[in-house]
Amino acid sequence: MTEALLQTRAICKSFGALEASKDVTLDLRPGEIHALIGPNGAGKSTLIAQISGALRPDSGRVIFDGQDVTALTTTQRARAGLGRTFQISALPMEFTVLQNAVLGALGQRGRAFRFFGNVMRDKALLARAEEALDQVGLAEFRNFVTAELSHGQRRQLEVAVALTLQPKAFLMDEPMAGLGAEGSHRLTGFLDELRHRAPILLVEHDMDAVFALADRISVLVYGQVIATGTADEIKADPRVREAYLGEEDAA
Known part of the structure; x- marks a missing residue:
């Protein structure tokens, strides 16, 4: 197995009684797009903020390029090679x-x-x-x-x-937001090429884009990763269909 470039290890973050991240462990490997999906309020943006350095986890670690960067600022992580694009x-x-x-x-x-x-x-x-x-x-x-x-x-x-x-890796928070079908199609092709320059941890609600692009998908629900796998594995997972994809089907 290719060694991960970016890892979270048992990340936890609470806001009062709300547990936004519960022992979240995932990784990003060279050359891949790893998508993070989940319903609204699942904790995706909170997790990305912790990976980028905008938020400090209550416990757990962020490892980037072999270095523990948990205590580094957003700017320090960017200079170390962690690139980020924003939803807004x-x-x-x-x-x-x-x-x-x-x-x-x-x-x-x-x-x-x-x-x-x-x-x-x-x-x-x-x-x-x-x-x-x-x-x-x-x-x-x-x-x-x-x-x-x-x-x-x-x-x-x-x-x-x-x-x-x-950058050695990208964090992308809903890059398809606000794009029409044609714009999403063009950006999908662009990201597909970009992965060869630097792997991408992708938060996205456009499921067509996710299934077209992602080598692996992690599903976050109520702050916990309930499944990680290929697009076919995620589509077939009954826990995912009940917690998330079923909502999409019913919409």
């Missing part, structure tokens, strides 16, 4: 596509910017940003204001910004 875009809409990508490249250096004009003349930063935009197919849109992009293109730009950090 955090891109500055007034910046150009290239400016957003340059900001990502600047973050890889671990520096804040004071004089943006000077940053935009940094040849090394520009080269890294241009390369990332080319990789996601946005090079021709480099001078567009981000607000002018389609929703799907903004998702691609988020990935480009993450790519400037030279």
Whole structure:
């Protein structure tokens, strides 16, 4: 078995009497897409926040690239190679596509910017940003204001910004959210190629995309992983059908 690049080990997190994560253990292996699914309120976003460093677990550990990163901040984990995209875009809409990508490249250096004009003349930063935009197919849109992009293109730009950090793995929280059928189809193809650059832990409600993309799927219900397996194994699991897929079938 290929050694995991990212692991959670018995992660627990409570908010008062609510147990949002209950002994969650899962992993992400090189070259794969591991999808995390579950009904609303299952604890998916809370788990992703703990993996990314936005939340500290009450107990358990997060291991990334052989290092215990449980005590590291979000920024420290990003610099270690853990890239993240968000359900709600955090891109500055007034910046150009290239400016957003340059900001990502600047973050890889671990520096804040004071004089943006000077940053935009940094040849090394520009080269890294241009390369990332080319990789996601946005090079021709480099001078567009981000607000002018389609929703799907903004998702691609988020990935480009993450790519400037030279990530070893991606955390993606509902990248298909707000996309129509055509946009979801294009993004599915893009993510299918991206896995070869860095594996992806994917939180997603679009089950067509999940079943098309995921090498493995973990199902989270009431903060617990009730099953992990291939798409066919998950579809056939009676616990999953009762707890989650049955809801989808009935909708």
